[in-house]
Amino acid sequence: MSELRTENLTISFGGLTATNDVNFNIKSGEIVGIIGPNGAGKTTLINLIAGIYYPTSGKIWLDDRDISQIPAHERSALGIGRTFQLIHPLEGLTVLQNVMTGFLFAQKMGLKQAREEARKLCKTLELTGLDRATGEINILETKKMEIAKALATNPKVMFLDEVMAGLNSTETLEAIDIVKQIATERNLAVGVVEHVMGVITKLTHSVIVLDTGRIIASGPYKEVAQNERVKSAYLGGGA
Amino acid sequence: TGQQGEGEAKPIKFGGVWPLGDITGDQAAKAAQLVVDELNANGGLLGRPVELIVIDSELNPEKGAAAIERLATVEKVDFFVGGMSSGVHLGQIPSLKKYKKVTMWTGAASSTAEAAVGEGQDWYFHLHPWDYNQGNSYVEGWDDIAEKYSNISIDRWFLAYEEGPFGSASFAATQTLFADMEIDGEAFQSAAMGGGDYTAVLQRAKDYNPDVFIWAGYGADALPIMEQAKAVNFTPPLFIGAPPGWPSDFGDSSLAENVTLYGMWAPSISKVSAVSKKFQDAYEAKYGETPATYFAPLGYTSIEIIAKAVEQAGSVETEAVIKALKAIQYESPLGETISFSPSNVISNQGFRNQKILQWQNGSQEVIWPFAFATAEPAYPFTR
Amino acid sequence: MNKKKIYTIAGISAALVLSVILLIIKPTILVYGIQRAGIYAAIALPMALVLGIVHIVNLAHGEMMMVAAYLSYFICTTFGLDPLVAAIPTGIIMFFLGLIVFKTSIAHTLEAPELNQLILTFGVAMVLSQTVNLIATSQPRKISLDYVSASATIGEVSFGIYDFIFPALAAVFLAVLIYFLKKTRIGKAASAVGQNPRGARIVGINVDLTYTIIFSLASMIIGVFGSFFITKFSIFPAVGGTFTMKSFALVAMAGIGNLPMVIGASLVLGLAESLVMSVPHGAGWTPMIFFGLIIIVILSRSFRSKQ
Amino acid sequence: MSSTVQKNKTWPVIFGIVGVIVIILPFFTGPYVQSIGRTVITYMILAISWDMLIRSGQLSFGLAGFFGLGSYAAVLSAVNLHFNPFVSILFAAVVAGLMAFLVGAVVLRLRGMYFAITTLALGEIFRIIIHNWTSVTGGPNGKLLPKLAFDGASIPTYAMMVVFALVIIALSEYFKRSKIHYALTAIRDNEIVAKSSGINIYKYLLIAFTVTAAIQGAAGAGFAQLYGFVTPESSFNANYTLIPLAMALLGGMYSTWGPVIGAVLLGVLGEFLKLYIPYGHLVVYGIIIILVLLFMPQGIVGMAGKLLKKGESHE
Amino acid sequence: MLELKNISCSYGRMPVVRDLTLKIEEGSTGLFGPNGAGKTTIINAILGLVSLKTGSISFRGIELNKLKTHERVHLGISVVPQERELFPLMTVYENLIVGGQNVPSAREHVEKTLEEVCEIFPILKERFEQKAGTMSGGQQRQLAVGRALMAKPKLLILDEPSLGLQPSIVHDLFTILKDMKKDVSIMVTEQNVRESLRAVDTGHIMENGEIIITGTADELSNNPEVEKAYMGL
Numbered sequence A: 001m002s003e004l005r006t007e008n009l010t011i012s013f014g015g016l017t018a019t020n021d022v023n024f025n026i027k028s029g030e031i032v033g034i035i036g037p038n039g040a041g042k043t044t045l046i047n048l049i050a051g052i053y054y055p056t057s058g059k060i061w062l063d064d065r066d067i068s069q070i071p072a073h074e075r076s077a078l079g080i081g082r083t084f085q086l087i088h089p090l091e092g093l094t095v096l097q098n099v100m101t102g103f104l105f106a107q108k109m110g111l112k113q114a115r116e117e118a119r120k121l122c123k124t125l126e127l128t129g130l131d132r133a134t135g136e137i138n139i140l141e142t143k144k145m146e147i148a149k150a151l152a153t154n155p156k157v158m159f160l161d162e163v164m165a166g167l168n169s170t171e172t173l174e175a176i177d178i179v180k181q182i183a184t185e186r187n188l189a190v191g192v193v194e195h196v197m198g199v200i201t202k203l204t205h206s207v208i209v210l211d212t213g214r215i216i217a218s219g220p221y222k223e224v225a226q227n228e229r230v231k232s233a234y235l236g237g238g239a
Numbered sequence B: 001t002g003q004q005g006e007g008e009a010k011p012i013k014f015g016g017v018w019p020l021g022d023i024t025g026d027q028a029a030k031a032a033q034l035v036v037d038e039l040n041a042n043g044g045l046l047g048r049p050v051e052l053i054v055i056d057s058e059l060n061p062e063k064g065a066a067a068i069e070r071l072a073t074v075e076k077v078d079f080f081v082g083g084m085s086s087g088v089h090l091g092q093i094p095s096l097k098k099y100k101k102v103t104m105w106t107g108a109a110s111s112t113a114e115a116a117v118g119e120g121q122d123w124y125f126h127l128h129p130w131d132y133n134q135g136n137s138y139v140e141g142w143d144d145i146a147e148k149y150s151n152i153s154i155d156r157w158f159l160a161y162e163e164g165p166f167g168s169a170s171f172a173a174t175q176t177l178f179a180d181m182e183i184d185g186e187a188f189q190s191a192a193m194g195g196g197d198y199t200a201v202l203q204r205a206k207d208y209n210p211d212v213f214i215w216a217g218y219g220a221d222a223l224p225i226m227e228q229a230k231a232v233n234f235t236p237p238l239f240i241g242a243p244p245g246w247p248s249d250f251g252d253s254s255l256a257e258n259v260t261l262y263g264m265w266a267p268s269i270s271k272v273s274a275v276s277k278k279f280q281d282a283y284e285a286k287y288g289e290t291p292a293t294y295f296a297p298l299g300y301t302s303i304e305i306i307a308k309a310v311e312q313a314g315s316v317e318t319e320a321v322i323k324a325l326k327a328i329q330y331e332s333p334l335g336e337t338i339s340f341s342p343s344n345v346i347s348n349q350g351f352r353n354q355k356i357l358q359w360q361n362g363s364q365e366v367i368w369p370f371a372f373a374t375a376e377p378a379y380p381f382t383r
Numbered sequence C: 001m002n003k004k005k006i007y008t009i010a011g012i013s014a015a016l017v018l019s020v021i022l023l024i025i026k027p028t029i030l031v032y033g034i035q036r037a038g039i040y041a042a043i044a045l046p047m048a049l050v051l052g053i054v055h056i057v058n059l060a061h062g063e064m065m066m067v068a069a070y071l072s073y074f075i076c077t078t079f080g081l082d083p084l085v086a087a088i089p090t091g092i093i094m095f096f097l098g099l100i101v102f103k104t105s106i107a108h109t110l111e112a113p114e115l116n117q118l119i120l121t122f123g124v125a126m127v128l129s130q131t132v133n134l135i136a137t138s139q140p141r142k143i144s145l146d147y148v149s150a151s152a153t154i155g156e157v158s159f160g161i162y163d164f165i166f167p168a169l170a171a172v173f174l175a176v177l178i179y180f181l182k183k184t185r186i187g188k189a190a191s192a193v194g195q196n197p198r199g200a201r202i203v204g205i206n207v208d209l210t211y212t213i214i215f216s217l218a219s220m221i222i223g224v225f226g227s228f229f230i231t232k233f234s235i236f237p238a239v240g241g242t243f244t245m246k247s248f249a250l251v252a253m254a255g256i257g258n259l260p261m262v263i264g265a266s267l268v269l270g271l272a273e274s275l276v277m278s279v280p281h282g283a284g285w286t287p288m289i290f291f292g293l294i295i296i297v298i299l300s301r302s303f304r305s306k307q
Numbered sequence D: 001m002s003s004t005v006q007k008n009k010t011w012p013v014i015f016g017i018v019g020v021i022v023i024i025l026p027f028f029t030g031p032y033v034q035s036i037g038r039t040v041i042t043y044m045i046l047a048i049s050w051d052m053l054i055r056s057g058q059l060s061f062g063l064a065g066f067f068g069l070g071s072y073a074a075v076l077s078a079v080n081l082h083f084n085p086f087v088s089i090l091f092a093a094v095v096a097g098l099m100a101f102l103v104g105a106v107v108l109r110l111r112g113m114y115f116a117i118t119t120l121a122l123g124e125i126f127r128i129i130i131h132n133w134t135s136v137t138g139g140p141n142g143k144l145l146p147k148l149a150f151d152g153a154s155i156p157t158y159a160m161m162v163v164f165a166l167v168i169i170a171l172s173e174y175f176k177r178s179k180i181h182y183a184l185t186a187i188r189d190n191e192i193v194a195k196s197s198g199i200n201i202y203k204y205l206l207i208a209f210t211v212t213a214a215i216q217g218a219a220g221a222g223f224a225q226l227y228g229f230v231t232p233e234s235s236f237n238a239n240y241t242l243i244p245l246a247m248a249l250l251g252g253m254y255s256t257w258g259p260v261i262g263a264v265l266l267g268v269l270g271e272f273l274k275l276y277i278p279y280g281h282l283v284v285y286g287i288i289i290i291l292v293l294l295f296m297p298q299g300i301v302g303m304a305g306k307l308l309k310k311g312e313s314h315e
Numbered sequence E: 001m002l003e004l005k006n007i008s009c010s011y012g013r014m015p016v017v018r019d020l021t022l023k024i025e026e027g028s029t030g031l032f033g034p035n036g037a038g039k040t041t042i043i044n045a046i047l048g049l050v051s052l053k054t055g056s057i058s059f060r061g062i063e064l065n066k067l068k069t070h071e072r073v074h075l076g077i078s079v080v081p082q083e084r085e086l087f088p089l090m091t092v093y094e095n096l097i098v099g100g101q102n103v104p105s106a107r108e109h110v111e112k113t114l115e116e117v118c119e120i121f122p123i124l125k126e127r128f129e130q131k132a133g134t135m136s137g138g139q140q141r142q143l144a145v146g147r148a149l150m151a152k153p154k155l156l157i158l159d160e161p162s163l164g165l166q167p168s169i170v171h172d173l174f175t176i177l178k179d180m181k182k183d184v185s186i187m188v189t190e191q192n193v194r195e196s197l198r199a200v201d202t203g204h205i206m207e208n209g210e211i212i213i214t215g216t217a218d219e220l221s222n223n224p225e226v227e228k229a230y231m232g233l
């Protein structure tokens, strides 16, 4: 059982406060949606938790340990996994090798074990053709690889930043199942960023809504979607 | 090492290593070829044809050393000649010591190279003066001049030296040699090494107010240093330059007038030396250009002196040739007649002197040694 | 933003204070420092253009300057021109020479891994310097010019004033380049090309033309500088080599892509070197100042940008 | 861009066999070829070490600096502490490695051209200090080694260099086959992604920087042991940076065999051209570098790899 | 307006577009299909970023095959690439200006177009001085669309424009595109066609490098097969 908690988390880039006094928590077994307009600060929140940025103020707790000042690679080893919205596969490595990195470094395995584990993981994700270069695989495969890379670090808490974007509906449904299955199997805490509300309703137990860096609403999606502020800031007329 | 003459057809081989991309090495190699041609035109050596194989050192110690290895084992030469830079020579010395063939070296002034050769290497002949030889000869020269021309005063010295081995060694040597005189110095970055700004050095020299100002750098420094000296209004009574070679067009500049220089040779020596004239004429006839550096007559010397010794010894056997070389009195195209005698470390040192010359009317005139003098010194230096 | 301003103001005032002190103690230090800085800046600017805007590390930079200097030398000796006049034809010829070099070689490696251009231009540098060596030999050459010894005397001290032409030249280069980059379309497109050639194509930029023009323009500036170079320095085939690294160092110190700062970096180096050289027996340490300052500036900027 | 992933196992084997032949051959051909061989190996070692670091994306111009530092460390330790040749080479590796380790803390914050120019400047600073510290280093005149390794005998010294090369090749292959490969490649491709996979970027860069500097220092020490002297001009010569870089790029980056092949090719070519074109051979050499790059942008190994799976060109 | 005749493209030996013929009329067209169908490849072929194995492409009667990318853009084809292809170190403002400056016919209108674009994407105006590379994913996509509009194209091609956009903006975007098609012809690629069908007149559905269904927006929305495969979430 793990819990990740942020406490008054804030970061500013120059004059812009991209994450503003965010208090957020997520526990094992939960899937929490993180939604909000473009530029609301969703990716920034993930980057703060993962250690890509250090907060201007506020703290991040992982099971009562303050991790807000330790470097990213250590957080990865401690159990924070994440995917990237703008995907940058490691082009110098094959698909399998991409997946191996997490086993090798976050879990500190040897080469042989890492290779086996990576194979196993890819198999559960139905990702094949593992010796191909990353430039040769299609989007669905790339997304699966991203998820596999995050899982390879053996996370307790995992963030998925628009992994479903760019998939068609069948693929998206498939991806939703995969994520759900993994989350229960591994008893993960999962944070999901998506702009497709269908995914949010199907996947998450609850959501937080960010706008200009602040949490403006939280709760089950059905409730939140009725919130006028959320409607006007985010969903617009069409949804 | 030896080779059994199996008949007249087998040539006597000289192996030369010079930096062919540099004007010094280029002209030394050409002058060396000139001797070989002359020898062959006269029926060869000991009735055998003479051959010269030159390999480029590329101013690189590894390449220079490989060239020695090739000449020794693939070309199987009888004698080694060549040499310009001390740095390259240092890399070649281990190889040369392995083969111990008669070696006649035209370059390397650094006494570090002499230390690397070490004592008791009878096969090693060094033509170029060592750094301390050069220093000594200046002391001697200026003493002579001061004695002869009472108006020339040379008590206070300032030496501007390039900060590489060439200049630094000169400064160190000069400081010890001229210990009884007032002497100061300052390094500058030679244009050859990417520098070319002398204002700081000149300013310091000017403040010091010396009787003699010497700069030890490269040809590339020559004219700019004069121009900048003029700009800062620095006019010492004696303005001496000591680069290994001068730019081709230096004499054309009005600033050249009465600049004193150190050198081993100048075209004007042909006025007082028939051997030098003969060499110069032959070189011009063959290559259509006037030799621009003293490495040309040195390259010529390196081959001819061995050829003379071989003739005297009647053999190319190392022992015999060494013996003949040790006894030789060779009238060189550089003017003087040389013989070999021990220097600080090695047993066979050839030239020891630099000459003191002066730019007068666009050409270099010899003012010391008085035996070769082609002109009287102009003093003091004016502009 | 605020911090940046404070740094800038602190930097400028420190430089001013230092200058005033120098001016009082030893005015020649300032004079020579500025003159040195002018030479540094003038030669580094075209490299800053090519490196900063189109991301080509041109290892043949110094050699192109050398070729320009020889060109100018031969133009001067053949037609009896003054190098300052020959700068015009030399600049024009170098524009086309740059164009040829670019079109025949560099243009074909733009799609290849970035470092290929480095070695390609290394090859070009070799070909240029060795060809000149074959044609002109290694013997140095220099045109003797009276005006370069022009001198001024203030109180007790005399110093050369001709060299002020170099800071002036650098200022002209900078003005031309800034104008080109800010006011012309190709200039404005150039930085887009540098950042993302594919994106540049997509917005309608003629990428190949942009590269070609930038490289040729830089060559032209190098050409003009080469002509000025022979007024002060001797030339020989290897003369360019050190200027490649010096320019590269200056550009890095200024920050890649930041042309005006090249002048700033040059001033810092010029003055510092001039100061060290004025200390008796300090000359041996001038290169240390050069490289030491480069490291310090680059590192301090990296520390600041991380904050 | 095309990928740099190498999946083919036959190439290393072929290159290995050719390499063994190239390495063994000089034993039967005499001192001249052996001396060329030693030089080629020196550059080969430098080229491999440069490649080992560029695999992390860090472009080093500091080869000559560590090379020179190593050669001085070897000579000074041999003169003053009477180290034997092998110990002096190890000592030089330690000195250069330690120096890299110490400066690494700050220098490794830099990337790209800034890293490149800073490593170059560091090398120059080593040179300038050695140049001016005359009492210890001999200043501009340099220092002599009292006794060469194996007294300079041709075959043993060549054998020594061959062993040296094999050790470095093995080390480079270890880098390619171990965890380090994954770390360095990830750092090169994207540091943020690398961090998020748990890679301690600084640690792995420091390892690579220290090890390659130690190799460069050892190469310099090898040079000093072969030729018996050091001077600031020759030991810190810019050629020790530029030529290995050209060799690695021509042979093909991110592999062991690229630099090896590049070194053999360029090294032998340079010597060959010189013998047949005494004047102007460097012009031809330069032209060949240009042509190879124009027509084989991926280097020789990359090109060979492509020919092997021919037809699969991109675009 | 744009005609692709029997074109085929491949990466290495793998054919990606096979003998495809497609006519894009004035108005707006949708190109739909799953991942890897070859949509992006077709767009790259139109731009000349991928070479044709066979066939030809012409735009308003002008044969494009021999033209370089920028010349094609000058003819009035503007693309919002799937990967955005922004200039990350330039500011938002500079990105937009570059978009308008380099197409001769758009140059004079830069200022006016800029205003129009800012009206559509107000965030861009707020962030004029921000470096494009530091914008959020969705902001970058808006910038990419804005930049393409700056070229005042005759044909605007958008490659999966809704990727990463917040729902309200997706909605607005297609409304805008619908309005815009009076002045500019539009071609959109999408995987999920529900929103985009609102904006297009005709649609083509492709799979595996070939076009399998063509029809008007209405026909497609009523086609049960399309409904099942492409209108999901």
Ligand SMILES: Nc1ncnc2c1ncn2[C@@H]1O[C@H](COP(=O)(O)OP(=O)(O)OP(=O)(O)O)[C@@H](O)[C@H]1O
Residues within 6 Å of the ligand: A013, A016, A018, A036, A037, A038, A039, A040, A041, A042, A043, A044, A045, A085, E130, E134, E135, E136, E137, E138, E139, E164
């Ligand atoms: N390095 C940075 N420098 C300056 N501003 C930044 C930086 N990174 C992000 N921002 C700004 O911070 C805000 C939050 O960005 P973030 O990427 O977190 O948004 P997001 O919620 O993920 O949006 P999207 O849905 O578009 O991905 C945006 O306005 C963005 O422009």
Ligand SMILES: Nc1ncnc2c1ncn2[C@@H]1O[C@H](COP(=O)(O)OP(=O)(O)OP(=O)(O)O)[C@@H](O)[C@H]1O
Residues within 6 Å of the ligand: A135, A136, A137, A138, A139, E011, E016, E033, E034, E035, E036, E037, E038, E039, E040, E041, E042, E082, E191
């Ligand atoms: N550079 C490349 N090298 C090799 N194969 C490629 C390359 N680019 C694309 N492909 C392959 O070509 C096929 C078509 O790709 P394309 O990007 O055109 O599809 P798409 O319809 O745009 O798909 P998506 O909806 O995922 O963007 C895919 O199978 C893809 O994997």
Ligand SMILES: CC(C)C[C@H](N)C(=O)O
Residues within 6 Å of the ligand: B084, B085, B086, B087, B107, B108, B109, B110, B128, B165, B166, B244
């Ligand atoms: C006078 C010359 C021979 C100088 C040469 N560079 C040397 O090192 O000795």
Ligand SMILES: [Mg+2]
Residues within 6 Å of the ligand: A042, A043, A044, A085, A161, E136, E137, E138
């Ligand atoms: Mg985001």
Ligand SMILES: [Mg+2]
Residues within 6 Å of the ligand: E039, E040, E041, E082, E159
């Ligand atoms: Mg696509």
